[in-house]
Amino acid sequence: MNRCLIIDDELPARQLIETYLEALPDFEVVKMFDNALDGFVYLQNNTVDLLFLDIQMPRMTGLELLKSLQKHPKVILTTAFREYAAEGFDLDVFDYLVKPISQERFLKAISKYLYFREITQQNVLDVSTFEDAYIFLKVNKEQKKVYLNEILYIEGLKDYIKVFTTQGRFVVYERLRYMEAKLPESKFVRLHKSYIVAIDKISAFSSELVKVQEYEIPVGRIYKQSFLNKISAGI
Incomplete structure (x- = not known):
């Protein structure tokens, strides 16, 4: 219901x-x-x-x-x-x-x-098998297999997203909220209207900024408190 x-x-x-x-x-x-x-x-x-x-x-x-x-x-x-x-x-x-x-x-x-x-x-993931979990994303004209534990962060650009992984960057024709629904909440966090980040890939953070490898990602005002609460709960 x-x-x-x-x-x-x-x-x-x-x-x-x-x-x-x-x-x-x-x-x-x-x-x-x-x-x-x-x-x-x-x-x-x-x-x-x-x-x-x-x-x-x-x-x-x-x-x-x-x-x-x-x-x-x-x-x-x-x-x-x-x-x-x-x-x-x-x-x-x-x-x-x-x-x-x-x-x-x-x-x-x-x-x-x-x-x-x-x-x-249809795409609910078993977090207990996260190391083996993957998703197929349409990159150009083919479906590319992407392991979730390789994702660093995802950037939303209107009808497209950029998926940054340890294996490279992919441009995918999809909406960010679609990806947010498919990813396990315990492993990923929405910290901006345009960004989702893998929690275990965060190397440093403040209330305004998150660092993932060499990337610096802003923390949106309306997501700030929920992001800080989630990160603090995991520390």
Whole structure:
């Protein structure tokens, strides 16, 4: 069952999304809020799979909510303002629906979400066999086998990623969030909107910068606290 949370200050908007979800199997609305602050409190003690989030709300915007969370579920933004799309995707939102939201466009977002869940579930890794774990990545016209323990870090560039490994650098046609879902959380950390780093390859770090071999990688503001907590827990 996919647990869904709806945060929107407009009652008709909340009801519309709820109606769309009620028509789908394996989806349930566990809670709805008319403001982001109540949503923030709820997410501190509860987990959901999918968050439908408005942007323009009084007291606290949807984007401010995302920036305040150390880790957030998959997010579909629902807003009447197209101009926030770029900032939303910088915060790694899953999709961006512009009001009024048609059922066709809503179902397209759900289909995209379900496909993402399917491919990530098919690639769940057994961390106990991490030394032997590998992934096939499309490099040029062939699928290249890359061992996870050889990955140094991954840089995201819109629809492409650069995978830096002990065996060289590869350019792959894939999104960074796809890679984040496939990699074991105990071995890799997201420390910037554009970077994922192998924890055991970090040679030095501060609150602003991480060193991996000769590379220096910035720590993003919204990822800083979760990164420091994760690193400290492993020390």
